[in-house]
Amino acid sequence: MENYIDKPMKNTGFRLMSALFVVRDKFSDPMKKIKKAKVKRGDYVLDYGCGPGSFSVAASKVVGDSGKVFSADIHPLSAEKIHKKVLKEALNNIETITTDCYTGLKDNSIDVIICFDMFHMVNDQQNILKEFSRVLKPNAILSLDCHHMKEIESKVVDTGLFKLIEKIDKTYNFIKTI
Numbered sequence: 051m052e053n054y055i056d057k058p059m060k061n062t063g064f065r066l067m068s069a070l071f072v073v074r075d076k077f078s079d080p081m082k083k084i085k086k087a088k089v090k091r092g093d094y095v096l097d098y099g100c101g102p103g104s105f106s107v108a109a110s111k112v113v114g115d116s117g118k119v120f121s122a123d124i125h126p127l128s129a130e131k132i133h134k135k136v137l138k139e140a141l142n143n144i145e146t147i148t149t150d151c152y153t154g155l156k157d158n159s160i161d162v163i164i165c166f167d168m169f170h171m172v173n174d175q176q177n178i179l180k181e182f183s184r185v186l187k188p189n190a191i192l193s194l195d196c197h198h199m200k201e202i203e204s205k206v207v208d209t210g211l212f213k214l215i216e217k218i219d220k221t222y223n224f225i226k227t228i
């Protein structure tokens with residue numbers, strides 16, 4: 051944990067955020083963004099910066115038994131919260147990863163990366179984008195939804211690793227170009 055460039059927020063901060071997301075999810079169903087990100091049955095999905103896992107759980111239901119969701123977050127409480135949801139909802143296709151960048155996933159193994167409300171928090175954005183490109187299959191989707199998407203859009207495209215294919219409200223879908 052001491053080698054991380056980014057630092058996890060305090061446990062109280064994470065717990066408060068998780069409680070706020072319970073309210074957020076009542077007003078805005080996480081499934082809507084999963085659909086915007088084009089997640090489908092059988093997909094292998096990486097939910098990067100997954101927090102307490104609202105979008106991981108929604109994605110898990112869409113990908114089904116033939117798919118898989120990798121839920122990655124820098125905060126150790128994220129995996130704890132997600133494991134509780136996995137037990138409560140009897141989900142069998144979610145795996146958690148605690149990291150600030152490198153996921154340990156195989157090259158070219160992921161169909162969709164969802165990265166919602168977190169990219170602005172990352173210090174080393176270039177390295178995260180390289181990691182996303184490494185794990186995505188060719189032509190697979192990186193779906194970003196964040197504050198300051200205009201600024202983020204150019205950072206993503208300027209790497210030469212991704213091309214913007216569509217904007218659906220605040221959700222921007224890119225595909226891996228190389």
Ligand SMILES: C[S@@+](CC[C@H](N)C(=O)[O-])C[C@H]1O[C@@H](n2cnc3c(N)ncnc32)[C@H](O)[C@@H]1O
Pocket residue numbers: 056058059071098099100101102103104105122123124125128149150151165166167168171172173
């Ligand atoms: C605002 S929350 C969003 C959580 C989730 N995507 C959602 O929308 O429900 C941002 C999350 O990103 C995580 N995070 C911040 N920097 C990170 C990094 N470098 N690598 C992985 N996770 C990170 C935080 O711990 C936090 O859980």
